[in-house]
Amino acid sequence: MQLENLRKIVIDALEDLKAQDLQVLDVRDIASFTDLMVVASGTSTRQVKALADRVVEKCAAAGVRPLGVEGEREAEWVLVDLADIVVHVMLPQTRDFYNLEKLWSVDVAKALRG
Numbered sequence: 001m002q003l004e005n006l007r008k009i010v011i012d013a014l015e016d017l018k019a020q021d022l023q024v025l026d027v028r029d030i031a032s033f034t035d036l037m038v039v040a041s042g043t044s045t046r047q048v049k050a051l052a053d054r055v056v057e058k059c060a061a062a063g064v065r066p067l068g069v070e071g072e073r074e075a076e077w078v079l080v081d082l083a084d085i086v087v088h089v090m091l092p093q094t095r096d097f098y099n100l101e102k103l104w105s106v107d108v109a110k111a112l113r114g
Contacts, residue, residue: 001064003035003084010085013058014040017051019089025104038087039100045075051089052078 007024014022019040028035042048049072056066064082071078076094080087088100 001062006059006062006064006082006085007036007038009058009062009064010038010055010082010087013054014038014051014087014089016058017047017054019051020092021095023101025101027104030104034081034084034086036085037100037104038085039095040087040089041092041095042089043092045091048078048089048091049075052080052087055080055087055089 011022011024019042021039021041023039025037025039026035027037031037040051042051052069052072052075056069059066059082067081067083069078069080077088077090077098080089088095090098
């Protein structure tokens, strides 16, 4: 499946259940394991799990099975690995603590490469 089509399925799935503060990070130039990262917040552990489940469900319906899903039990941070896209669904406080948007920003990556 083309990257743009998969991105649309993921975004639509998250928007279906009212994900908050949705961000798409293009990490092709700084990561070798994926092309895009999608980061979204849920208001509770129940919503975080439901958002991740919806992504898996919608992708599976389109013929894309995740390589893995991590964090479902605690549901403070659920990661869905779709190979070309890695989806992170988090509680706001978890997201603030790890700050993936800053970690994977182009400026930080350039500084690390020196």
